[in-house]
Amino acid sequence: MNIIDEMHHFDLFSSLEDHQIEEILSLLSGRIECYEKNEIVFNQGETVHEIGLVLEGELIGISYDLLGHSNIYAHIDTYDYFGESYALIHHDLKLDVMAVTKTRVLFLDGNKIMDVHYPAFIKNLMHLLASKNVALSNKINTIAxxxxxxxxxxxxxxxxxxxxxxxxxxxxxxxxxxxxxxxxxxxxxxxxxxxxxxxxxxxxxxxxxxxxxxxxxxxxx
The missing domain is CATH 1.10.10.10 (Winged helix-like DNA-binding domain superfamily/Winged helix DNA-binding domain)
Incomplete structure (x- = not known):
């Protein structure tokens, strides 16, 4: 499966034609990286500039307190995303993102997101951010x-x-x-x-x- 075909699995590229997806990937300097199990993708405290799209594998968002106790914030599965909020506001990451299986990730440059002029892409991005807010609310309610x-x-x-x-x-x-x-x-x-x-x-x-x-x-x- 080529990279354009893989993008059709992501809601971020919903309603976009192949040539539009190819243009967006080029504009956002799309690059693919592979990670082994337990390898850190993003480190806590790191300033994130890229959005990660999981092409294959699984990751978790995890933080540690001063005593070394761990707290898992999220499970990130194949065809899911991570780092989008931090990449858009250039904020220091509050957790580690770690691969829990062999994982392949496509990174997109968050600095250039607003240079994409396809309304469908921006609409999909807003939906993604809203969905992540709902997921965070569910996490808070779960442990309340x-x-x-x-x-x-x-x-x-x-x-x-x-x-x-x-x-x-x-x-x-x-x-x-x-x-x-x-x-x-x-x-x-x-x-x-x-x-x-x-x-x-x-x-x-x-x-x-x-x-x-x-x-x-x-x-x-």
Whole structure:
């Protein structure tokens, strides 16, 4: 698959013709980089000037406190984006972006974004930024409850909505899920076991089946 064909998988290039996409990639100095598992793509504190488009692989946005505890902000999958807000305002990055599998990324120069004169592209970019704001709100709402079970239920029911199914795979292993929810891994595993015993759900590694939905709608929905 050539790079133009790959761009059709990204909403950023929706409604654009091949020659328009080619022109945009040239204008934005598109370049492709490859990363190995656990390799850092962007470092916390780095001033970012480029938007990353994931052509293949997976990444996470992760930060560390002074004691070395990690907090996962986001999972970035194939055909997703990262760094767009920071690239547009030239702000220092507040987290590391790390590959969790072998990953291939297309970078676009954020300094030249507003030089693109195709209204469809700018509209798609605004939609992308708005979608990321919604995702951040979901993250905040997910971890807002003090109870670990409520945080976990918020996250799992958000996945139900994303997958439109009560059977799904989550993008995190157990440690990564604990980091995302800002809880202890062993406590999380214990809570999951209790919920399984209570007949609320079943799971194996990152595969989940939800059996019972609470009467109260989770805060992330």
């Amino acid at each position: 409850p003090k109870s670990m079970r409520e945080r976990l239920m918020n996250y799992l029911y958000m996945q139900i909505r994303i997958h439109d199914s009560f059977v799904f795979d989550i993008p995190f292993n157990r440690q990564q899920l604990a980091d995302y929810l800002l809880v202890d891994r062993s406590s999380l595993s214990h809570e999951l076991s209790l919920m399984k015993q209570e007949g609320l759900l079943d799971f194996k590694k990152n595969h989940f089946i939800i059996y019972k939905v609470p009467d109260r709608k989770p805060t992330c929905l």
